[in-house]
Amino acid sequence: MPEKDNHNMRDDNHEIATDGGMSDVEREQQIDYMDVEINLLKPATPFMRDHLRIIWIGFAIWAITTFAPITATRIAPDVMTTQMPLIGFPLHYFLLAIVGPGSALLLSVWYARKRDQIDEKYGIEQGVVETETTETVPDDATATDGGADE
Amino acid sequence: MIDSVPMLAEFSIDALEMAPLQADEELLPEGLDISFKLVPSIIVIGMMLMFIVAGFMFKVADTDDMWVAGRSIGNLENGMAIGANWMSAATYLGVAATVAVSGVYGLAYVIGWTTGYFILLIFMAAQMRRFGKYTAPDFVGDRFNSDTARSLAAVTTFLIGFVYALGQARGMGLVGMYILGDWSAVTGGLLTGYQTMMVIFMVITIAYLSLSGMLGATKNMVLQYVILISAFLLGLLVTGWASGYTTVLPQLEYGMMIDSLSSEFSEPFAGGSYYLWIATCFSLVFGTCGLPHVLVRFYTVQNERVARWSCTWGLFFICLLYLSAPAFAAIGTALYGEEIGAVYGDPGMTGAAGDVLVVLAAQLAELPAWFVGFVAAGGIAAAVATTAGLFIAASSAISHDIYANIINEDATQRQQVLVGRLSIILIGVLTIIFALNPQQPIAALVGFAFSLAAIVLFPMFFLGLWWEKTNRQGALAGMTTGIIVWFIPMFNEGNFGLLDGGFGIEVISTWMPAIGSALIGVPIVFAVTIAVSLVTDDPPLETKQMVRQCHSPDPMPSDKTAADIVAEKNRSGNAPADD
Numbered sequence: 001m002p003e004k005d006n007h008n009m010r011d012d013n014h015e016i017a018t019d020g021g022m023s024d025v026e027r028e029q030q031i032d033y034m035d036v037e038i039n040l041l042k043p044a045t046p047f048m049r050d051h052l053r054i055i056w057i058g059f060a061i062w063a064i065t066t067f068a069p070i071t072a073t074r075i076a077p078d079v080m081t082t083q084m085p086l087i088g089f090p091l092h093y094f095l096l097a098i099v100g101p102g103s104a105l106l107l108s109v110w111y112a113r114k115r116d117q118i119d120e121k122y123g124i125e126q127g128v129v130e131t132e133t134t135e136t137v138p139d140d141a142t143a144t145d146g147g148a149d150e
Numbered sequence: 151m152i153d154s155v156p157m158l159a160e161f162s163i164d165a166l167e168m169a170p171l172q173a174d175e176e177l178l179p180e181g182l183d184i185s186f187k188l189v190p191s192i193i194v195i196g197m198m199l200m201f202i203v204a205g206f207m208f209k210v211a212d213t214d215d216m217w218v219a220g221r222s223i224g225n226l227e228n229g230m231a232i233g234a235n236w237m238s239a240a241t242y243l244g245v246a247a248t249v250a251v252s253g254v255y256g257l258a259y260v261i262g263w264t265t266g267y268f269i270l271l272i273f274m275a276a277q278m279r280r281f282g283k284y285t286a287p288d289f290v291g292d293r294f295n296s297d298t299a300r301s302l303a304a305v306t307t308f309l310i311g312f313v314y315a316l317g318q319a320r321g322m323g324l325v326g327m328y329i330l331g332d333w334s335a336v337t338g339g340l341l342t343g344y345q346t347m348m349v350i351f352m353v354i355t356i357a358y359l360s361l362s363g364m365l366g367a368t369k370n371m372v373l374q375y376v377i378l379i380s381a382f383l384l385g386l387l388v389t390g391w392a393s394g395y396t397t398v399l400p401q402l403e404y405g406m407m408i409d410s411l412s413s414e415f416s417e418p419f420a421g422g423s424y425y426l427w428i429a430t431c432f433s434l435v436f437g438t439c440g441l442p443h444v445l446v447r448f449y450t451v452q453n454e455r456v457a458r459w460s461c462t463w464g465l466f467f468i469c470l471l472y473l474s475a476p477a478f479a480a481i482g483t484a485l486y487g488e489e490i491g492a493v494y495g496d497p498g499m500t501g502a503a504g505d506v507l508v509v510l511a512a513q514l515a516e517l518p519a520w521f522v523g524f525v526a527a528g529g530i531a532a533a534v535a536t537t538a539g540l541f542i543a544a545s546s547a548i549s550h551d552i553y554a555n556i557i558n559e560d561a562t563q564r565q566q567v568l569v570g571r572l573s574i575i576l577i578g579v580l581t582i583i584f585a586l587n588p589q590q591p592i593a594a595l596v597g598f599a600f601s602l603a604a605i606v607l608f609p610m611f612f613l614g615l616w617w618e619k620t621n622r623q624g625a626l627a628g629m630t631t632g633i634i635v636w637f638i639p640m641f642n643e644g645n646f647g648l649l650d651g652g653f654g655i656e657v658i659s660t661w662m663p664a665i666g667s668a669l670i671g672v673p674i675v676f677a678v679t680i681a682v683s684l685v686t687d688d689p690p691l692e693t694k695q696m697v698r699q700c701h702s703p704d705p706m707p708s709d710k711t712a713a714d715i716v717a718e719k720n721r722s723g724n725a726p727a728d729d
């Protein structure tokens with residue numbers, strides 16, 4: 001009964017929203033992800049809310065560091081092409097060739113760390129399963145994989 | 151479709167203002183010393199042998215290893231593999247070439263090819279890992295419950311691999327010629343020097359790849375990364391030092407040189423308009439997020455945390471080279487100007503000279519031949535590594551997504567691996583034929599593949615992962631529109647000899663250049679997909695649950711896919727199951 005499902009989901013969300021007595025972590029533990037809608041703009045769970053917040057902050061900064069320097073150069077070419085003291089770069093060249101890629105890298109480190117912190121907050125641990133190696137597994141082992149329960 | 155051997159069509163890319171390469175002589179870069187060089191040859195041959203041995207040691211017989219390396223790859227290792235997979239001849243040779251030839255416009259490539267990884271990281275890497283299938287078309291097929299969508303994605307993957315590999319083949323041929331000399335006599339004059347070298351290197355690549363599969367390719371990529379990055383960085387350092395332009399940190403010191411170079415090097419919009427810059431950068435960023443051979447690297451890791459960190463590591467490894475490429479371009483441009491002639495204007499530096507500028511710069515700085523050979527070897531390693539990733543992605547599209555999922559559902563592992571190998575040979579032969587007369591600089595050839603990935607595949611991955619109401623009809627309509635949209639500028643500009651000279655409609659070539667067509671194409675495909683999804687029925691609940699599972703923070707075992715978890719859940723719980 002798929003059409004009813006949507007309805008249930010709204011009820012769930014409603015409950016979560018009005019339940020002020022629980023911490024984010026406790027609320028998160030009561031959620032079954034099979035029942036919550038994935039929405040980029042309206043996160044349905046505390047975890048998704050925390051996660052989407054860093055996604056959007058990161059995306060906004062990224063958009064600026066990626067497209068703003070060239071746009072500024074288009075608007076104010078004279079200011080943007082002034083030579084920088086000490087390192088000698090024209091400003092626009094420095095922002096494009098070094099700041100652009102560099103800030104994407106810093107943002108990535110920032111995001112990955114933030115996301116680890118969120119994982120920690122919600123007590124999420126990534127399983128590191130000893131994976132099968134080529135040497136020890138016969139050819140058809142993967143084909144007959146029964147999905148052994150952990 | 152592309153079905154004829156390319157004719158030597160006249161064309162020009164607005165941005166690059168290249169003279170058409172009408173004959174092979176024009177493919178011979180002026181100033182580059184084409185001759186057999188003993189020590190460099192030993193380095194390159196030794197390197198290729200090493201790849202084959204490593205590939206043979208990790209020879210595979212089952213599909214898990216063939217396509218996803220047994221999902222056993224860790225953080226740093228995958229980061230390096232991402233780097234090697236990524237840094238093709240287009241990066242190693244093409245970025246410095248474009249920055250040198252088209253100035254600030256070339257920086258759109260530097261930014262587009264690095265910052266795209268952040269978008270990939272925040273929106274897709276971990277979710278793709280949780281989805282946990284084998285190939286990018288697998289995602290499309292399973293997410294949208296459609297074999298037609300799967301085939302469209304598979305065909306697109308194949309096309310991307312092919313267009314992209316053309317640039318790599320061109321790089322291998324040009325650099326190979328520098329190291330081993332002109333071997334056209336071997337073919338009795340049937341093939342030119344460039345063609346002979348390109349064929350030789352492509353054949354070796356295909357041989358090693360069809361033996362080793364993804365596991366061997368991943369192990370090799372780490373090796374290839376180390377070779378290519380040390381060759382590039384040492385090459386830059388030594389070239390800058392020997393020519394007296396820079397000392398210990400050329401990546402920053404070249405700022406001081408910019409003043410002394412022709413104004414075309416740094417003047418904004420001298421090599422391409424603002425619009426073209428944005429369009430190119432946009433295409434490259436979102437192409438990065440749609441490239442099947444990049445996405446599949448996230449299927450090869452243990453868990454989603456490794457997917458995230460290896461993406462970050464990958465970007466770090468990539469940045470090492472991209473922060474250095476403009477420095478190489480500056481030094482190369484200065485040396486070229488001093489020793490050969492004017493870089494800009496007419497005649498100026500040709501595309502072929504630009505494409506080997508990294509090697510040429512080392513040679514012009516009068517470095518010993520063995521060292522120049524080492525720098526050149528790095529270029530070949532880059533081309534081989536990327537071709538490997540591309541061909542694996544393309545062949546898995548044929549073997550796994552089309553053969554095993556649609557044509558012969560009972561295919562055994564052995565049959566699948568065989569079809570995989572045959573399709574590697576097929577795409578290799580196609581690439582060789584079309585690369586005989588490459589008409590575009592490396593970076594431009596590769597740029598077309600990015601537009602295609604951005605227009606056709608990126609919206610499917612993004613909406614598929616983030617909007618659970620995207621349905622089959624929406625995906626099919628979106629992908630079909632995307633493929634048509636991609637071909638419009640390709641025909642218009644007459645690339646690959648599609649229509650002799652193309653339509654040449656000016657409005658289209660101005661606002662929708664093939665190299666940056668995603669700026670217009672991506673929003674169109676998004677709109678079509680969303681509109682069609684809205685007016686048709688929602689996808690089944692299982693599909694929605696699969697999307698939700700991709701975003702759930704709950705850890706999941708590395709050998710399960712989101713679909714497995716959903717199926718188990720529905721079997722034990724009370725949710726409706728339709729099997």
